[in-house]
Every structure is written in structure tokens, then in C-alpha cells.
Amino acid sequence: MSDHVTSASAPSESTRASFADVFDTDVAGRWTAPGRVNLIGEHTDYNDGFVLPFAIDRSTIVTVGRRSDRLLRVASTFSDVVEEVSLDALDPSAMQGWSAYVFGIAWALGQRGVSLSGGADSPVTGLDLFVESDVPIGAGLSSSAAIECAVAVALTDLWELDVTRPFLASVGQLAENDAVGAPTGIMDQSASLLGRADSAVFLDCRSLDAEVVDLGFTAAGLELLVIDTHVAHEHATGGYAARRASCEEGARLLGVSSLRDVTVSDLPRAEEVLDDETFRRVRHVVTEDQRVLDTVRTLRLDGPGAIGPLLDASHLSMRDDFEISVPELDLAVSVSRDAGAIGARMTGGGFGGSAIALVPRDARDAVSAAVTAAFAAAGFAEPTLFVVHAADGARRLG
Ligand code: ADP
Ligand code: MG
Numbered sequence: 576m577s578d579h580v581t582s583a584s585a586p587s588e589s590t591r592a593s594f595a596d597v598f599d600t601d602v603a604g605r606w607t608a609p610g611r612v613n614l615i616g617e618h619t620d621y622n623d624g625f626v627l628p629f630a631i632d633r634s635t636i637v638t639v640g641r642r643s644d645r646l647l648r649v650a651s652t653f654s655d656v657v658e659e660v661s662l663d664a665l666d667p668s669a670m671q672g673w674s675a676y677v678f679g680i681a682w683a684l685g686q687r688g689v690s691l692s693g694g695a696d697s698p699v700t701g702l703d704l705f706v707e708s709d710v711p712i713g714a715g716l717s718s719s720a721a722i723e724c725a726v727a728v729a730l731t732d733l734w735e736l737d738v739t740r741p742f743l744a745s746v747g748q749l750a751e752n753d754a755v756g757a758p759t760g761i762m763d764q765s766a767s768l769l770g771r772a773d774s775a776v777f778l779d780c781r782s783l784d785a786e787v788v789d790l791g792f793t794a795a796g797l798e799l800l801v802i803d804t805h806v807a808h809e810h811a812t813g814g815y816a817a818r819r820a821s822c823e824e825g826a827r828l829l830g831v832s833s834l835r836d837v838t839v840s841d842l843p844r845a846e847e848v849l850d851d852e853t854f855r856r857v858r859h860v861v862t863e864d865q866r867v868l869d870t871v872r873t874l875r876l877d878g879p880g881a882i883g884p885l886l887d888a889s890h891l892s893m894r895d896d897f898e899i900s901v902p903e904l905d906l907a908v909s910v911s912r913d914a915g916a917i918g919a920r921m922t923g924g925g926f927g928g929s930a931i932a933l934v935p936r937d938a939r940d941a942v943s944a945a946v947t948a949a950f951a952a953a954g955f956a957e958p959t960l961f962v963v964h965a966a967d968g969a970r971r972l973g
Contacts, residue, residue, distance in 0.1 A: 592637075594705035597650040597657060599970040600640030603702075603733060608724035608969035609634040610710035610717045611766035611799065612931055613922050614775055615882075615889050618897060620760030622860050623835035624820050627865035628762055629965040630770020635708040635721035636972065642701035643695065649677045651706040662691050662701060669756040677704060679709055679754025680726045683746045686753075689736055692860045698735045711959070714803040715923025719755070720763030723747040728768075728969045740768040740968075740971040741783050758816055759924070769969035777871050781835055789873055790965055795879050796936050802911070802946055803959040804903035806927030810936075814899060814926050818856060824850060825857040826920065852958050859897035863889060883918030883933060890920035891928075899925025903955050905944055907932075914938065914945035 591936040594602060605957030609630040616626035642648070647661040651673060658674035665682040667675075685691045693699045704726065710718040727743045730736070738746075747764035751757050761780060769776045769785050773793060777786045793800060808815075826834050828848055829841075837845060839861055846854050866885045873881045890908050894900040907930040911919040921930045934942050943960045949960050 591644060592624060592652065594640065594703070598648070598703040599634075599701045602641055603639050603641045603727070605636055605638045605972040606725050606729040606732070607634045607636045607972050608721050608728060608767045609770060609966050610721045611763055611770065611903065612716060612799065612929075612963055613762065613766075614799075614887060614931070615763070615863070615870050615920070617863060617889065617893055617922070617925070618818060618822070618899070619860055619863050619867065620762040620778075620780045621758070621819055622826075622863040622864075623833040623862065626762045626765075626778050626780060627775050627867050627870055628766035628770075628778070629775040630766050630968045631710075631716065631963040632966040633710045633716065633721075633963065635706060635710060635718065635725040637722075637729050638705045638707075639727040641702060641733065642705040644701045646701040647678060647681060647704065648702075649704045649706065653708070653712075654707065662693065662699070665691075670754045673722075675733075675756075676722045676750065677706070677726050678862070679750030680723055680730060680746060681787060682750040682754055684727075684730065684736070686749060687735075687742070687746055689738070698733065700733075702706050702730075704729070710802055711811065713807050713928065714805075714922075715799075715808065717762045717763040717923070718746060718803070719751060719757070720767045721804025723750055723968045724764055724767040728971065732971060739953065741765070744768050744783075758819055764815075765900055766968070768968050770966060772967050773965050775965065776872075777867075781833070789875055789877050790874065791879050792933075792965070797879055797917070798934055798936050798939055798962045799938060799964075800911070800916070800931065800932045800934050800942060801922075801963055802907040802930045802960055804901070804907060804927060804929065805956050805958065806901055808927035815924050818897060818899065818925075819852055821856040822860060825853045825860075828853070829857070835864065837861050839865050853942055855896040855898075859892045862896075866892075879933070880917065883916075886920045886931075886933060887912070888919030893921055893925060897925070901927055902953075903927075903950070903958070904930050906949055906953060906955070907958065910946050910949040911942050914942040916942055927955070928938075
């Protein structure tokens with residue numbers, strides 16, 4: 576680590592449990608931001624396309640104290656080390672590890688034109704931040720956006736910034752891209768910041784127009800079951816970046832600025848122009864965009880009980896065309912369907928993480944038991960299964 580991002584304190588014997596275990600400053604407030612499940616629309620966000628995530632009732636809470644100097648200091652139940660950086664020396668290339676998600680937000684605010692220079696009466700001061708979370712890490716539920724957005728709304732309030740939620744989403748994305756080094760799109764932060772109870776966020780990633788769409792799961796007697804396979808994924812390297820590069824290459828060869836400009840009816844021509852692998856990558860994105868639009872229309876016209884086939888088709892497209900599934904996800908999906916789910920798919924960036932299954936409430940236990948048994952029979956690690964509800968987005972707690 577460079578000299579301006581340091582590990583300031585030695586680890587204690589055990590992981591700190593609270594703000595007061597680590598910091599001397601008074602608590603100025605607590606802010607929370609949720610993780611998200613993407614109902615449908617995978618790898619479409621960075622192609623200027625459509626996504627339909629919802630914020631979940633699993634969230635990060637950041638407790639913050641105001642400092643009299645220019646230091647940002649951050650601790651987490653996740654780590655025994657207190658990290659610190661000066662507001663005058665924010666450098667994304669020097670940020671690493673989990674604290675990059677926090678310091679990256681401060682840096683990205685500055686990059687996007689917010690003045691961090693402070694001064695005599697300025698509210699822009701140093702801060703102590705303590706992070707805790709019940710969003711499972713690396714499960715595809717975006718614990719990363721939860722931490723970014725909790726910090727973003729905390730800094731907005733404490734530094735008295737006059738900014739919008741879509742602006743904060745772009746700040747979160749910039750932090751994740753340039754401070755963390757993960758080339759992810761704007762979906763996760765948008766869901767975490769714009770989510771509403773019992774609703775999904777229908778986001779056009781080109782215009783950044785966002786619409787809240789009623790899910791109606793509860794009224795329809797449905798529950799959304801998350802199946803965390805515990806297969807670790809890593810966004811900053813490997814497959815995610817390679818898929819993104821394939822999409823850019825496909826768009827370039829088709830003469831469009833992004834795959835958003837390709838429709839299902841263009842696919843026969845695309846198949847003639849592209850090599851087989853690039854074509855399949857493109858076909859996933861183009862058909863997935865259409866499935867998002869179809870899901871929104873189906874939710875509005877026919878209700879959530881009718882979206883199952885779209886979830887199933889999305890999974891097959893990711894498995895066969897985009898090739899981002901793993902055997903654990905495929906098993907979770909097929910066993911869920913056989914045991915009574917009305918639709919199921921892997922969710923998140925792929926290569927691990929979680930699957931989702933939309934289940935009638937009275938079939939939930941049977942689906943859970945069947946998935947757990949099938950994983951044991953296959954010799955896979957035991958999955959964690961839990962129901963999530965669509966929840967409100969980031970906000971101040973007190
Ligand atoms: P996902 O977003 O799917 O959970 P990512 O790899 O994008 O997975 O983000 C996980 C990373 O976010 C963790 O490895 C850690 O660096 C950071 N993170 C998430 N939650 C916390 C937390 N409560 N405390 C510290 N770091 C966290
Ligand atoms: Mg993430």
C-alpha cells in the first residue's frame with residue numbers, strides 16, 4: 576500500500592463489533608443501503624440495455640462520526656484493520672482491498688465535480704466510518720453496491736451535497752470501475768439507491784431513465800428464493816471482463832455504438848457477420864434485452880405468476896450463449912423447477928454466486944429441501960437458501 580492509504584491500527588484480538596470499539600468521535604448518524612437481486616437483464620447494463628433489479632431486505636449499515644481533520648478512517652466487522660486516507664490525497668490507483676469501496680466514493684465525488692476542498696465553515700470534513708452488512712459477500716447480491724451506496728448517501732448528507740440519486744449511482748459505478756478495478760455497469764448502484772418496497776427498478780442503462788414497477792409477489796402468493804452456491808466469483812478479473820470485451824467487439828463488427836442498437840430481428844444478419852462465439856455472446860445480450868421488456872409488460876398485464884418462462888429462458892441463454900454459468904447454478908435452477916418453482920435462473924455476473932427461484936409460497940420448503948439434497952448428492956458444498964423481499968433503497972436510519 577502507498578503511504579497515503581495506510582493500515583493505521585494494529586488488529587485487535589477479535590473483529591470489532593461496533594463503531595465505539597474503534598473510534599473516539601461522536602456518532603453523527605447511520606445510513607443504510609441494500610444489496611440487490613437482478614430479476615432479469617444480465618450483462619445488458621454495460622451494453623446500454625435494460626435491467627430489472629430490485630433492492631432486497633439485506634443491507635449494509637454505515638455508522639459515521641465527524642472528525643476535525645481531513646482524514647477518512649474506515650473499519651468494518653469484515654476486517655480488524657482500520658484503513659485511512661487524507662481527503663487531500665485520494666488516489667484510486669493506491670486504493671486496494673475492501674476500503675477501496677469506501678475511499679473510492681469520496682474520490683469519485685471529486686472526479687464528478689464535487690468540491691472536497693473543505694475550509695473554515697465547510698461541512699466537508701474528515702470522517703470515521705464503521706461498516707457492517709448482512710448482504711452475503713460475493714454471492715451475486717452486490718454487497719459491493721450496498722457498501723458504496725451506504726457510504727454515498729452518508730457523505731451526501733454529512734457534506735451537504737446537492738446531488739441526485741442517479742448522480743450517486745454514477746459515482747458508485749466510477750468508484751467500482753476505477754478505485755476497485757471492476758468493470759461493472761450502473762445496475763447495482765441504481766437498484767440500491769432507487770429501490771422501493773414490493774417493486775423492481777426498470778432501468779434503461781442508456782438514458783438512465785428509471786421506472787419503479789410493481790412486482791406483486793406477495794399478493795400472488797409467490798416468494799423469491801435465493802440459492803447461494805458459495806462458488807466464489809471475482810468481477811475484477813477473468814470472465815466478466817472477457818465477456819464485456821466480446822460485447823464491445825460484437826458491436827464494433829456490427830457497426831453500432833453498443834449492442835442496445837441490435838434487435839432480435841437483426842440477429843440473422845449478425846450471425847453472418849460474426850464468428851460463432853461472438854455471435855452467441857451478442858445473441859444473449861440482444862434476447863436478454865427483449866426478455867426484460869417482455870417481463871415488464873407481463874408483470875403489468877398478467878402479474879408475476881406469468882414471468883416464469885422468461886426467467887427460464889434467461890438462464891438457458893446465459894448457460895449456452897454467454898457461457899457464464901457453473902454446474903452448481905445449473906443444478907440449482909433445474910432442481911428448483913422440478914420441485915415446483917415457476918421460473919428460475921442464475922443471477923448476477925456469473926461464474927458462481929447465486930441463483931433465484933420464483934416459488935409459490937407453499938412450495939418453498941419442498942424446493943429448498945430438494946436443492947439441498949441434490950447438492951449433497953452431487954458432492955457440491957452445501958448451498959444457503961433464503962427468501963428475499965423487495966425493499967426500499969438507501970436512506971438515513973438516524
Ligand atoms: P458482490 O458484490 O457480489 O457481493 P463483489 O466482489 O463485487 O461481490 O464485492 C465484494 C467485496 O465488497 C468484498 O470482497 C469486500 O471487499 C467488499 N465488501 C462488501 N461488504 C463489505 C463489508 N461489510 N465490509 C467490508 N467490505 C465489504
Ligand atoms: Mg459486486
